[in-house]
Amino acid sequence: MNTTADFQAEILFAVAHPNRIRILEKIRYGINCNCELAPALGLEQSNLSRHLKILVNSGILRSWKEGLRTNYEIADKRIYKLLDIAADIAKLKLEKQTEVFA
Amino acid sequence: MNTTADFQAEILFAVAHPNRIRILEKIRYGINCNCELAPALGLEQSNLSRHLKILVNSGILRSWKEGLRTNYEIADKRIYKLLDIAADIAKLKLEKQTEVFA
DNA sequence: TTTGTTTATGAGTAATTGCTCATATAGTGA
DNA sequence: TCACTATATGAGCAATTACTCATAAACAAA
Numbered sequence: 001m002n003t004t005a006d007f008q009a010e011i012l013f014a015v016a017h018p019n020r021i022r023i024l025e026k027i028r029y030g031i032n033c034n035c036e037l038a039p040a041l042g043l044e045q046s047n048l049s050r051h052l053k054i055l056v057n058s059g060i061l062r063s064w065k066e067g068l069r070t071n072y073e074i075a076d077k078r079i080y081k082l083l084d085i086a087a088d089i090a091k092l093k094l095e096k097q098t099e100v101f102a
Numbered sequence: 103m104n105t106t107a108d109f110q111a112e113i114l115f116a117v118a119h120p121n122r123i124r125i126l127e128k129i130r131y132g133i134n135c136n137c138e139l140a141p142a143l144g145l146e147q148s149n150l151s152r153h154l155k156i157l158v159n160s161g162i163l164r165s166w167k168e169g170l171r172t173n174y175e176i177a178d179k180r181i182y183k184l185l186d187i188a189a190d191i192a193k194l195k196l197e198k199q200t201e202v203f204a
Numbered sequence: 205t206t207t208g209t210t211t212a213t214g215a216g217t218a219a220t221t222g223c224t225c226a227t228a229t230a231g232t233g234a
Numbered sequence: 235t236c237a238c239t240a241t242a243t244g245a246g247c248a249a250t251t252a253c254t255c256a257t258a259a260a261c262a263a264a
Contacts, residue, residue: 011195018107019107051222065230067232
């Protein structure tokens with residue numbers, strides 16, 4: 001039996017990876033095909049493809065075919081709110097790291 | 103070099119586990135010591151201790167000693183906003199699961 | 205001091221993750 | 235048809251994760 005916590009964890013796990021966060025940021029600003037994402041992020045094609053699959057399976061992205069291309073878009077825009085909060089919390093850590101080099 | 107996405111991922115990873123989500127929910131409603139959390143969640147003591155450590159190291163929880171006990175509290179309350187959004191998104195999945203049994 | 209209580213951690217393990225290389229699949233255009 | 239392009243996926247690998255059992259460490263109370 002899956003509880004709410006299990007489903008919450010699935011969603012959170014799907015976005016808890018630097019490359020998947022970068023993918024979502026690119027999609028946020030209009031890049032929405034595998035072929036554009038790979039060079040934009042410097043990711044190996046098969047690696048990118050698997051990350052995208054994780055995001056689709058978790059319900060965060062929706063995908064559709066258009067000829068050879070596969071396009072992606074956000075299925076639930078609330079995920080960006082979630083990422084923004086994570087970014088705000090992360091800022092504290094980022095500042096602490098910067099102090100070391102100051 | 104750590105980018106924002108790396109730090110975001112660290113925060114998200116820390117909360118991307120069902121047991122850590124349950125821990126945060128218990129702390130949200132006042133249970134704040136290791137010794138109360140273990141029975142409340144049915145977790146093995148050493149396992150719980152390691153989950154708590156992950157939450158402290160990520161900066162989500164703060165801990166302090168009080169005699170034998172270690173108490174925990176939320177360091178950044180925005181994490182609950184984040185969990186609430188994840189719960190909202192997860193609701194869609196939960197409903198889909200329920201349909202199967204309906 | 206001795207005994208008990210609470211938490212932390214070392215060691216070991218099975219399962220999972222993220223990655224790469226190679227290959228398959230599917231559609232495009234000459 | 236035959237190349238070419240874009241994406242998906244099998245196989246294999248090193249690293250990490252979540253967990254348990256056993257033990258250590260730290261403090262409390264008799």
